[in-house]
Amino acid sequence: MSKKSFRVVILPGDGIGPEVVAEATKVLEVVAAASTDIELKLEAHDFGGCAIDKHGLPLPESTLKACQEADAILMGSIGGPKWGVNSKVRPEQGLLSLRKALGLYANIRPANFASDSLVDNSPLKASIAQGVNIIVVRELIGGVYFGQRKEAGVAPQEDTAWDTMIYNVAEIQRITRVAAQIALAADPPLAIHSIDKANVLATSRLWRKVVTETLQAEYPQLSLDHHLVDSASMFIVANPRKLNGVVLTENLFGDILSDESSVIPGSLGLLPSASLAGAPSVADYRSESFKATPGLYEPIHGSAPDIAGQGVANPIGTILSAAMLLRYSLGLDKPATAIETAVRKVLDNQDKGGEGFRTADLGGTVKTKEMGEKIVEVLKGLL
Ligand code: ATP
Numbered sequence: 001m002s003k004k005s006f007r008v009v010i011l012p013g014d015g016i017g018p019e020v021v022a023e024a025t026k027v028l029e030v031v032a033a034a035s036t037d038i039e040l041k042l043e044a045h046d047f048g049g050c051a052i053d054k055h056g057l058p059l060p061e062s063t064l065k066a067c068q069e070a071d072a073i074l075m076g077s078i079g080g081p082k083w084g085v086n087s088k089v090r091p092e093q094g095l096l097s098l099r100k101a102l103g104l105y106a107n108i109r110p111a112n113f114a115s116d117s118l119v120d121n122s123p124l125k126a127s128i129a130q131g132v133n134i135i136v137v138r139e140l141i142g143g144v145y146f147g148q149r150k151e152a153g154v155a156p157q158e159d160t161a162w163d164t165m166i167y168n169v170a171e172i173q174r175i176t177r178v179a180a181q182i183a184l185a186a187d188p189p190l191a192i193h194s195i196d197k198a199n200v201l202a203t204s205r206l207w208r209k210v211v212t213e214t215l216q217a218e219y220p221q222l223s224l225d226h227h228l229v230d231s232a233s234m235f236i237v238a239n240p241r242k243l244n245g246v247v248l249t250e251n252l253f254g255d256i257l258s259d260e261s262s263v264i265p266g267s268l269g270l271l272p273s274a275s276l277a278g279a280p281s282v283a284d285y286r287s288e289s290f291k292a293t294p295g296l297y298e299p300i301h302g303s304a305p306d307i308a309g310q311g312v313a314n315p316i317g318t319i320l321s322a323a324m325l326l327r328y329s330l331g332l333d334k335p336a337t338a339i340e341t342a343v344r345k346v347l348d349n350q351d352k353g354g355e356g357f358r359t360a361d362l363g364g365t366v367k368t369k370e371m372g373e374k375i376v377e378v379l380k381g382l383l
């Protein structure tokens with residue numbers, strides 16, 4: 001049988017980006033080497049601050065073209081003090097252009113404990129935080145961030161500024177379908193918690209109606225409830241398990257709730273994210289009709305200039321991003337789960353049969369490379 005071939009573009013970026021991406025790349029190579037029916041073609045491209053230094057702009061034409069032709073993209077992190085707010089061209093502009101060019105309207109951020117042995121690192125500690133498994137699905141290219149606005153100091157009403165929040169049915173339907181596919185990709189399927197402010201906002205009332213109708217018509221097997229955003233943000237601190245499942249929400253609320261929920265597991269270095277231009281590819285990748293869902297995968301942390309070059313960054317957020325890439329863009333659920341299991345075993349305390357490995361952000365002394373190598377070693381036994 002001929003192997004199914006996928007193109008994965010790697011954007012190491014700046015700061016700790018290249019260090020954490022190197023470890024995630026090893027993980028992807030091990031997955032490909034162990035498979036008899038898939039081939040991963042990995043190619044690195046310049047993006048972000050390093051691309052500004054080399055090409056004068058953060059998203060060179062050649063990088064954009066490679067991303068547009070790829071099945072999925074794995075990114076490290078971009079930016080740093082060298083290309084600060086006063087620079088003419090900034091790395092972050094490249095990321096906004098890339099998201100827009102690829103139509104990445106769905107942002108997915110799981111907030112869970114890669115291992116329950118990490119619960120002591122959580123600001124919410126064991127009693128409240130243990131067993132949290134929240135995946136935030138945020139609409140990324142609509143709503144108030146993209147509506148018309150007027151700045152203050154501009155005629156006719158100089159003392160007035162406004163922003164407009166707009167959503168239409170199609171935008172809400174497509175993000176609802178992404179949330180549903182993510183809920184279904186888990187076994188058993190996850191509950192959906194839709195978040196809005198329907199007691200005040202017209203967009204929220206449309207949101208609630210369309211989410212309800214779409215799920216009833218297309219995914220009646222999924223459980224759905226609705227929360228107001230103020231009460232949801234309270235639950236995330238008071239009792240996050242109440243929101244276990246997929247938290248589906250629009251752009252502004254999702255921005256706030258995804259940051260709030262990402263502190264539960266205790267370190268920025270642990271968490272992955274995905275931005276998708278379609279519902280996840282849950283169909284069988286071996287079928288002729290299978291088409292990868294293009295997506296950009298990255299850890300939620302930034303380029304961490306304070307620790308760059310020291311080899312101490314936690315690579316787990318990037319390694320788990322590679323797992324999401326396999327599951328959501330390439331339809332490869334088994335190796336994705338194997339990566340997550342390997343990460344958990346390496347983090348689990350020794351009394352739970354794990355390795356108890358901790359990088360500096362988790363209070364340990366394990367280096368970036370050691371962490372990556374240990375995960376690869378455990379993963380090889382699982383594939
Ligand atoms: P950005 O603006 O790019 O999001 P930021 O200033 O918000 O960046 P980060 O670059 O993510 O934040 O860094 C915040 C803090 O977390 C820093 O002290 C950094 O060292 C630490 N940190 C971030 N990522 C990691 C990681 N993978 N491993 C260890 N520490 C990390």
Ligand code: MG
Pocket residue numbers: 302
């Ligand atoms: Mg930040």
